[in-house]
Amino acid sequence: MNFDEIVERKIAHSRKWCKYPNKDIIPLWIADMDFKAAPEIVNDLQSILDHQIYGYNDFNKVVVQNLVKYVDRKLSWITSHADYMFLPGMVAGINVACRALTNEGDAILTATPIYPPFMSSVKLASRKLVKLPLEIVDGHYSWNFTKLEELLSDTALKIKLILLCNPHNPVGRVWNKDELENIAALAKKYNVYICSDEIHYGLVLDKNKKHIPIASLNDDSKMRTLTLMAQSKTFNLAGLDCAYMIAANPEIRAKLAKITTGLFFSPNIFGLSATNTAITKCDDWHDELIAYLNNNLTEIIKYVSQWQDIEMIRQEATYLAWLDCRKFASKHNINNIHKWFEENGVGLGDGSDFDADGFVRINFATQRAVLIEALQRMKDAINQVQ
Ligand SMILES: Cc1ncc(COP(=O)(O)O)c(C=O)c1O
Known part of the structure; x- marks a missing residue:
């Protein structure tokens, strides 16, 4: 290339x-790239275009099967087909998470600086936004876990959801196992959900770092986390509107479905195809x-x-x-x-x-x-x- x-x-x-x-x-x-998509993606999109019939499709089922294999192969993360739901984009997922996993009067916490929709989605859902500033410790941006606990334990604040960005936009950290375990342990202690935006998971540049989905840490984090992912950032497909959420907890899935059913449909064939080719051939x-x-x-x-x-x-x-x-x-x-x-x-x-x-x-x-x-x-x- x-x-x-x-x-x-x-x-x-x-x-x-x-x-x-x-x-x-x-x-x-x-955040999109000035590079052409992989030729394999372009070829597969071309075949769909050439077919000349753009009717309803069930291709999402094939893509989910391949996603299950992909996250296992790339991230050693075991997921099930039933855990997946498609989204028209990640920001839609963040907005749905805020509305589905909290109630009016609740608060949602995120670590700042942060990709702007993490803040606007909280406001759009009429929830309270609680910001936890990241701090520079030993030359790295870090979470202050003491402050995180102070905020979560403040019952007047009513924090019910942590919006996590991993890897983090804009500071570029790949949160390590200890950091994620700390977040997960505090989420457990104070019984809050986690929505983890992992759109940048394919863009780890540092060879010594590995992306770890917070939901993959242990059984508890698996059941309290909604993970949002897409191939769009890594393979430059953002305009094709295809992202997905992974939730092992049926209660979380039911809460999401209450909002999305009848509104969100399986992404169009081009978005699905590009995602599928990205994870199988690229x-x-x-x-x-x-x-x-x-x-x-x-x-x-x-x-x-x-x-x-x-x-x-x-x-x-x-x-x-x-x-x-x-x-x-x-x-x-x-x-x-x-x-x-x-x-x-x-x-x-x-x-x-x-x-x-x-x-x-x-x-x-x-x-x-x-x-x-x-x-x-x-x-x-x-x-x-x-
Ligand atoms: C952390 C994060 N989430 C979501 C998005 C946008 O995703 P989408 O275009 O699928 O809504 C971006 C884009 O830069 C991002 O950095």
């Missing part, structure tokens, strides 16, 4: 590339992607390490680099760092959307040449004020 191939995306109405019409701004914001493409992303990340670190007052911790997963520009912005009286980079030709993710003013997020799933041009623009802008 030639990940260096430049692909014109504006003609295909790309949200990422159409954000700045008629402006010379390199868009490195929303291991080599996936390996090449991870190598390419790792090289891009190394490039970013080369640049950022030269920039005074801008800090970044090499992430373990995702193609999203998380930069702390607070010191830099305050030193140079820059009010809005995101806007400032835009004015200097680079469109990044805005930290304030993630509950982190002064941070920006670089989506580095792009061609190396595009990334380097963007980094060079950032460097030039920084050098001008330093």
Whole structure:
């Protein structure tokens, strides 16, 4: 696969590339990739297109069988066919989880900074949002378990659900076994559900890290967790609207079904097919992607390490680099760092959307040449004020 191939995306109405019409701004914001899908996926989609009949289908049954095998093969996680329900997308799953697993007046906890729908879905469900800020300990973003316990034990707060992001967007941590066990143990102690968004599970970049689904830890976590997954992030299929949830607990499934039955249908044949091909035929493409992303990340670190007052911790997963520009912005009286980079030709993710003013997020799933041009623009802008 030639990940260096430049692909014109504006003609295909790309949200990422159409954000700045008629402006010379390199868009490195929303989390999709500038790479073509694996040829195997394209071929299988082409066969469906060529069939020329797009009627109802039961392909979801085949895909679930293959997903059961895939999560076992990749994550050593044993699941059952009955545990799976398809979703039109992960965000739909987060919103449904908030509504199905809590009642009005309850609170939902999440660790910040966080992918924005973790916060908006709580508000949309009219629940209370409780934020637990991640802390940097020994050079890593970490959960503060003492504070987590304080919050969960506060009966006035009525926290009934933890929204977990693993691997975490935007800080890029792959939560390790100890951390997950701590979260699971506290969830058990205070009897709260866990909704674990694991969309980035195929994007572990650090060879020494392994993604562990929190539901796979033990019988208790298995029964209190709703896991949300998709192939969309890893294989660049987000526009095909296919995600899935896995819940071993029939009570959780019944609560979800109460909301989704009659509203959510099995995803369309294209989304199902792309997901199926990704999990059955694309291991080599996936390996090449991870190598390419790792090289891009190394490039970013080369640049950022030269920039005074801008800090970044090499992430373990995702193609999203998380930069702390607070010191830099305050030193140079820059009010809005995101806007400032835009004015200097680079469109990044805005930290304030993630509950982190002064941070920006670089989506580095792009061609190396595009990334380097963007980094060079950032460097030039920084050098001008330093
Ligand atoms: C953690 C996380 N969850 C969900 C999504 C979006 O998923 P979907 O497009 O399937 O709703 C993203 C996209 O970046 C994400 O980072």
